[in-house]
Amino acid sequence: MRELTVEILSDNARRVLGANGLRRLYEFSKYRTGWDAGQGQPLSRGSLSSLEWFLDQLPELSTSEPSLFLTRTGNLQIVFEDHQGKTVEIDFFPDRLEYYFEDGDEESSLPLSDAADFIDRLRRPIA
Amino acid sequence: MPRPLCPPEENVLRALHTAFWDKSYHRGTSEVFKGTNISVSRLAILNLSELFRIFHLELDSPPHNRHVVGGGEINIGRLQQIARDFQNPIEITVEEAPTEINPAHAEIPQNITRGLARQIIAALIIHYEQTEEDA
Numbered sequence: 001m002r003e004l005t006v007e008i009l010s011d012n013a014r015r016v017l018g019a020n021g022l023r024r025l026y027e028f029s030k031y032r033t034g035w036d037a038g039q040g041q042p043l044s045r046g047s048l049s050s051l052e053w054f055l056d057q058l059p060e061l062s063t064s065e066p067s068l069f070l071t072r073t074g075n076l077q078i079v080f081e082d083h084q085g086k087t088v089e090i091d092f093f094p095d096r097l098e099y100y101f102e103d104g105d106e107e108s109s110l111p112l113s114d115a116a117d118f119i120d121r122l123r124r125p126i127a
Numbered sequence: 128m129p130r131p132l133c134p135p136e137e138n139v140l141r142a143l144h145t146a147f148w149d150k151s152y153h154r155g156t157s158e159v160f161k162g163t164n165i166s167v168s169r170l171a172i173l174n175l176s177e178l179f180r181i182f183h184l185e186l187d188s189p190p191h192n193r194h195v196v197g198g199g200e201i202n203i204g205r206l207q208q209i210a211r212d213f214q215n216p217i218e219i220t221v222e223e224a225p226t227e228i229n230p231a232h233a234e235i236p237q238n239i240t241r242g243l244a245r246q247i248i249a250a251l252i253i254h255y256e257q258t259e260e261d262a
Contacts, residue, residue: 067149
């Protein structure tokens with residue numbers, strides 16, 4: 001993915017990611033196939049779209065100051081702590097989310113089209 | 128032929144890649160330790176600065192991109208105890224796996240789940256490399 005600029009993201013997405021997240025996103029956009037000693041795939045544009053859609057639904061997440069990461073599969077991931085200080089990880093695939101809640105060691109996935117309840121679940125402890 | 132096991136008294140270092148570690152929030156992703164055949168380096172063989180030099184050689188994309196932000200250190204015995212105490216306990220081994228470029232290289236062959244990876248990350252001692260930006 002070349003010539004990524006933060007202007008392509010919505011206001012909500014930019015606000016949640018913050019300057020640190022946007023700087024990291026720009027850096028990830030420059031990674032080529034084979035980063036991380038040959039194992040990494042370049043940033044998926046579909047993953048970026050999923051992330052943007054998700055952050056648009058959950059602008060409250062900005063208060064948790066999530067960190068942005070790039071997985072070896074080329075998907076973006078955010079990590080933050082819930083109201084109990086427990087870690088939440090969400091991976092953004094082009095068509096689905098994979099998530100992990102440290103509270104209860106819960107790991108699962110769901111299609112983006114079914115994410116409304118999941119977003120409500122996240123909204124409660126953040127608010 | 129089975130590879131020699133590293134003793135529990137030793138400490139190992141895991142390279143921290145920018146993609147997997149957010150220095151600004153001192154926060155990492157489970158990708159740091161998740162999966163099989165996780166590479167670590169033995170601090171009994173090479174010191175921190177020697178290992179950082181190797182990590183940069185293996186993981187950076189010169190000339191512009193410096194991807195290694197630091198290293199996470201953990202004692203092997205502590206690592207094994209965390210895995211035993213986890214709700215789905217496993218026995219972890221650290222096996223010697225020296226390479227031409229890294230004589231201290233070792234591997235953890237077992238599959239480390241996301242949840243266990245998070246517990247290990249929480250126990251890491253983080254070493255940030257001093258850069259010109261920090262000075």
